[in-house]
Amino acid sequence: MKQDSRPINVSVTDLAVFKWPIMAIASIPHRVSGALLFFGVGFMLFALDMSLSSEAGFETMKSLMATPVGMFVTWVLLSCLAYHFVAGFKHLAMDMGIAETLEGAQIASATTLFLSAILIGLAALWVIWGGF
C-alpha cells in the first residue's frame, strides 16, 4: 500500500488541544474499564475457583476480600463492570438508532456518566459494609 501524508492518528501531546465533548468523556472510561476487566477476569476466576474449592477456601476468599487490598480490587472491578454495563447499553441503544443526534448523544452520555457514578458509589458502600 502506498504511504500518504494524511494524518491518520494524533500524538499524545495533541490531546491537550482537543476539545473534549461529553461523548468523548463518556467513551474513554468505556474503553479503559473494558481493558481493566480483560485483565480483571483473572482475579474473578481466582476468586470463583477458591470460593468453590471447599468450605475453607470459601472462608479464605471471604477474608481476602475483607482486606484493604481485597476491598480495593473488588471495588475497582465492580466499578469497571458498572461503567462498562451502562456504557454498553448506550451503545446498543445507538445501534437501534436512539440518541444519534448531537443533542441526543449529549443526553445519553450525561445519563451514562450519572447512572454509573451512582452505581460506583453504591459499589463502594457495598464493599465497605460487606453488603447492604
Place this chain on the structure above:
Amino acid sequence: MVTQSANLSRNGVTDWIIQRVTSLILAAYTLCVLGFVLMNPELDYETWSGYFNHSAMQIFTMLALVSTCAHGWIGIWTIGSDYLREHLMGPVATGIRLTFQIGCVLLTIAYFLWGMNILWGN
C-alpha cells in the same frame, strides 16, 4: 484495505455482531449473579456452591465464560490495533502489537481452560 489476521472472526461485521450478542449474555449473567449475591447477604459455602453446581447455572456460566473470551478478545484486539501503531511509535509497533496480541490470545485461552476446570473439574 488491510487484511486483518488477528481479529476474532476475520470479519468486522461478524466481530460486531459477536460483540453485541456476547454483551447481552454477559449483562444477563452479571444481573443474575449480582441479584443472587444481593439477595443472600449472609452467604455461606453450601448456598454458594449449590448455586454454581445447579446444571442451569453451569450452562449459563459456561456461556458467560465463552462470551467473556470472545468479547474480551474483540475488545483488546481493537485497543491494540488502535494504539500500537507505526505512526505512534515507529517501526517497532508491528512487533510490539504482535507480541501484545499473542500474549492476550494466550491469556484468553488460559481463562477459558481455567474456567472450564472450575466448572467441571471439581
